[in-house]
Amino acid sequence: TQNYRITLLPGDGIGPEIMAVAVDVLKVVGKQFDLEFEFQEALIGGAAIEATGEPLPSATLDTCRNSDAVLLAAIGGYKWDSLPSNLRPEAGLLGLRAGLGLFANLRPAKILPQLIDASTLKREVVEGVDIMVVRELTGGIYFGKPKGIFATETGEKRGLNTMVYSESEIERIGRVAFEAARKRGGKLCSVDKANVLEVSQLWRDRITQLSQEYPDIELSHLYVDNAAMQLVRAPKQFDTIVTGNLFGDILSDAAAMLTGSIGMLPSASLGASGPGVFEPVHGSAPDIAGLDKANPLAQVLSAAMMLRYGLDQPKAADHIEQAVLQVLEQGDRTGDIISPGKNLLGCRAMGDALILA
Amino acid sequence: TQNYRITLLPGDGIGPEIMAVAVDVLKVVGKQFDLEFEFQEALIGGAAIEATGEPLPSATLDTCRNSDAVLLAAIGGYKWDSLPSNLRPEAGLLGLRAGLGLFANLRPAKILPQLIDASTLKREVVEGVDIMVVRELTGGIYFGKPKGIFATETGEKRGLNTMVYSESEIERIGRVAFEAARKRGGKLCSVDKANVLEVSQLWRDRITQLSQEYPDIELSHLYVDNAAMQLVRAPKQFDTIVTGNLFGDILSDAAAMLTGSIGMLPSASLGASGPGVFEPVHGSAPDIAGLDKANPLAQVLSAAMMLRYGLDQPKAADHIEQAVLQVLEQGDRTGDIISPGKNLLGCRAMGDALILA
Ligand SMILES: CC(C)[C@H](C(=O)O)[C@@H](O)C(=O)O
Ligand SMILES: CC(C)[C@H](C(=O)O)[C@@H](O)C(=O)O
Numbered sequence: 001t002q003n004y005r006i007t008l009l010p011g012d013g014i015g016p017e018i019m020a021v022a023v024d025v026l027k028v029v030g031k032q033f034d035l036e037f038e039f040q041e042a043l044i045g046g047a048a049i050e051a052t053g054e055p056l057p058s059a060t061l062d063t064c065r066n067s068d069a070v071l072l073a074a075i076g077g078y079k080w081d082s083l084p085s086n087l088r089p090e091a092g093l094l095g096l097r098a099g100l101g102l103f104a105n106l107r108p109a110k111i112l113p114q115l116i117d118a119s120t121l122k123r124e125v126v127e128g129v130d131i132m133v134v135r136e137l138t139g140g141i142y143f144g145k146p147k148g149i150f151a152t153e154t155g156e157k158r159g160l161n162t163m164v165y166s167e168s169e170i171e172r173i174g175r176v177a178f179e180a181a182r183k184r185g186g187k188l189c190s191v192d193k194a195n196v197l198e199v200s201q202l203w204r205d206r207i208t209q210l211s212q213e214y215p216d217i218e219l220s221h222l223y224v225d226n227a228a229m230q231l232v233r234a235p236k237q238f239d240t241i242v243t244g245n246l247f248g249d250i251l252s253d254a255a256a257m258l259t260g261s262i263g264m265l266p267s268a269s270l271g272a273s274g275p276g277v278f279e280p281v282h283g284s285a286p287d288i289a290g291l292d293k294a295n296p297l298a299q300v301l302s303a304a305m306m307l308r309y310g311l312d313q314p315k316a317a318d319h320i321e322q323a324v325l326q327v328l329e330q331g332d333r334t335g336d337i338i339s340p341g342k343n344l345l346g347c348r349a350m351g352d353a354l355i356l357a
Numbered sequence: 358t359q360n361y362r363i364t365l366l367p368g369d370g371i372g373p374e375i376m377a378v379a380v381d382v383l384k385v386v387g388k389q390f391d392l393e394f395e396f397q398e399a400l401i402g403g404a405a406i407e408a409t410g411e412p413l414p415s416a417t418l419d420t421c422r423n424s425d426a427v428l429l430a431a432i433g434g435y436k437w438d439s440l441p442s443n444l445r446p447e448a449g450l451l452g453l454r455a456g457l458g459l460f461a462n463l464r465p466a467k468i469l470p471q472l473i474d475a476s477t478l479k480r481e482v483v484e485g486v487d488i489m490v491v492r493e494l495t496g497g498i499y500f501g502k503p504k505g506i507f508a509t510e511t512g513e514k515r516g517l518n519t520m521v522y523s524e525s526e527i528e529r530i531g532r533v534a535f536e537a538a539r540k541r542g543g544k545l546c547s548v549d550k551a552n553v554l555e556v557s558q559l560w561r562d563r564i565t566q567l568s569q570e571y572p573d574i575e576l577s578h579l580y581v582d583n584a585a586m587q588l589v590r591a592p593k594q595f596d597t598i599v600t601g602n603l604f605g606d607i608l609s610d611a612a613a614m615l616t617g618s619i620g621m622l623p624s625a626s627l628g629a630s631g632p633g634v635f636e637p638v639h640g641s642a643p644d645i646a647g648l649d650k651a652n653p654l655a656q657v658l659s660a661a662m663m664l665r666y667g668l669d670q671p672k673a674a675d676h677i678e679q680a681v682l683q684v685l686e687q688g689d690r691t692g693d694i695i696s697p698g699k700n701l702l703g704c705r706a707m708g709d710a711l712i713l714a
Contacts, residue, residue, distance in 0.1 A: 202516030
């Protein structure tokens with residue numbers, strides 16, 4: 001038996017209900033594959049603010065550090081939107097990324113044949129789309145200094161942030177991306193704004209240099225505005241994309257939306273060593289929280305990514321992904337992905353269907 | 358007779374051929390509306406680099422300053438891609454924007470019923486889409502300092518740029534956007550990343566404050582990642598969008614691509630006073646330059662925007678826009694927007710069709 005300590009961060013909104021489903025699925029799969037999970041729950045986001053006044057209590061970070069992987073659901077809600085930014089749920093997420101050194105964010109956007117009609121794009125445009133966005137997650141303008149709101153001599157305020165990357169930061173995310181491309185279609189597109197930004201020129205130079213170590217990977221470069229366009233125009237041209245923190249935030253969401261069902265999309269955030277964090281791409285959906293209406297599949301697929309990338313248990317991961325495909329194949333749908341003739345299930349019932357699948 | 362001095366900047370690639378069509382159309386419309394245009398041509402971009410070694414010779418900026426409006430075609434090409442960035446064609450464009458103080462960039466993305474099938478999105482998703490992106494154009498990370506590539510103590514290089522906005526910069530673009538929304542559907546969506554960036558917090562605060570002066574406009578706020586998503590998910594929800602330089606670059610291109618035909622989209626760049634610059638959204642398309650294959654309609658519609666926003670001649674602008682709709686209605690198409698059963702025309706022939714329309 002293989003033992004794993006897993007920290008669960010259910011967070012806010014629909015977080016607890018989708019997390020409950022993922023845990024049930026993990027327990028069943030654990031039995032089948034002889035894996036034993038020790039789950040420990042901790043507070044983050046709005047839930048942590050309510051209980052402790054802080055979005056990321058230090059006890060939470062300690063618990064995460066002492067585990068083999070972290071499964072996160074979702075954070076945030078209207079309730080905390082007017083707090084100062086360093087006390088908001090989002091600050092907990094950024095603190096977690098920085099605290100665990102999670103510099104590599106993997107965001108797959110894959111069209112599932114069963115859900116292709118959920119896309120707002122034409123079938124022939126999105127059929128077969130399978131994109132992996134590799135986003136740098138602990139650098140760039142999210143963490144660069146100086147930053148803040150300052151008064152000028154005239155008394156006028158100026159807000160500023162700094163977009164900054166060092167060669168070593170670029171190289172380390174570049175390596176993750178080249179390796180990911182190697183396991184996929186062998187194509188890597190690096191996205192920057194090198195025609196305007198110096199930080200992007202360094203990015204492009206370093207990625208280009210690095211490509212000499214990966215002669216089997218076909219490297220291309222796009223400016224971020226063109227990349228946003230190409231995702232809408234012809235998304236099938238993309239295999240793996242690598243980009244900085246801010247551009248990755250924007251492009252991975254655009255790519256996710258091509259699938260039409262962000263309730264289906266997981267993500268992984270990984271560091272050089274230590275536990276990774278696995279979480280759905282979607283938010284906490286406070287409007288449907290507690291109503292048993294949420295789609296738990298992105299959370300369940302995040303658990304699969306945890307098995308694959310965090311615990312090196314690809315077979316158990318495959319098994320979960322197959323179960324998801326099977327429930328879709330048999331017509332089970334939550335409200336966000338329902339279409340005529342399919343079976344509408346609640347969050348809990350979708351979990352039960354997965355366990356039987 | 359009203360007299361206007363117009364600077365023409367044909368630039369690179371297909372620039373000269375589409376500019377020739379726009380000039381012919383302006384001449385004809387001028388006669389009909391009793392407007393006299395004095396055209397003066399000047400160098401910019403790659404063409405200027407070849408002739409003078411600089412992407413924006415000072416003579417060009419002087420000529421522009423001494424005119425009532427500037428009509429620009431397109432700049433850039435593979436040929437100049439390996440030059441250092443301050444000598445590249447793009448530097449000419451940025452210099453023109455800064456030199457003329459063009460802080461407001463208006464980028465309409467409107468679905469034309471005749472071309473709706475060119476969109477990669479489903480008809481029901483894009484039918485009726487009519488978005489105006491108001492992008493700040495002389496501030497933000499495009500011009501913020503410090504910037505550059507620096508060596509750290511360890512010898513490692515760091516690239517950095519500064520995203521900065523002052524209250525007065527936010528206010529002045531905000532006013533343009535609120536006024537634009539007032540002439541349109543009365544809805545304004547401000548896009549930022551206020552959950553992470555201080556510069557965006559100032560942006561959101563200042564726009565919110567300003568909205569008190571525009572009680573008739575319905576203001577909303579979106580984070581840039583969500584905005585990119587919503588443009589793909591449900592673009593009809595947008596009327597007018599206001600955002601900073603970098604986010605505007607990305608989102609206006611994504612919005613443009615929703616129409617499926619960026620060969621049709623014009624833009625206007627305006628300052629507090631002095632001449633504006635009017636140009637197509639598309640690039641210089643070096644691969645089809647000189648082949649009489651380019652679509653001149655975005656250039657012609659840019660001339661219409663010049664008449665409307667630069668010279669206050671809305672009737673002449675209407676007339677050009679009607680002519681464009683009429684040639685589309687009668688089935689005339691260039692190669693980029695051709696579909697079965699339509700008449701394929703070259704660039705020149707499309708110009709002739711417009712003049713007869
Ligand atoms: C909530 C927010 C801070 C976060 C980000 O911008 O990284 C989110 O949009 C994401 O992509 O995970
Ligand atoms: C060519 C480039 C400098 C420019 C920009 O980024 O502003 C272009 O993409 C645009 O949007 O006009």
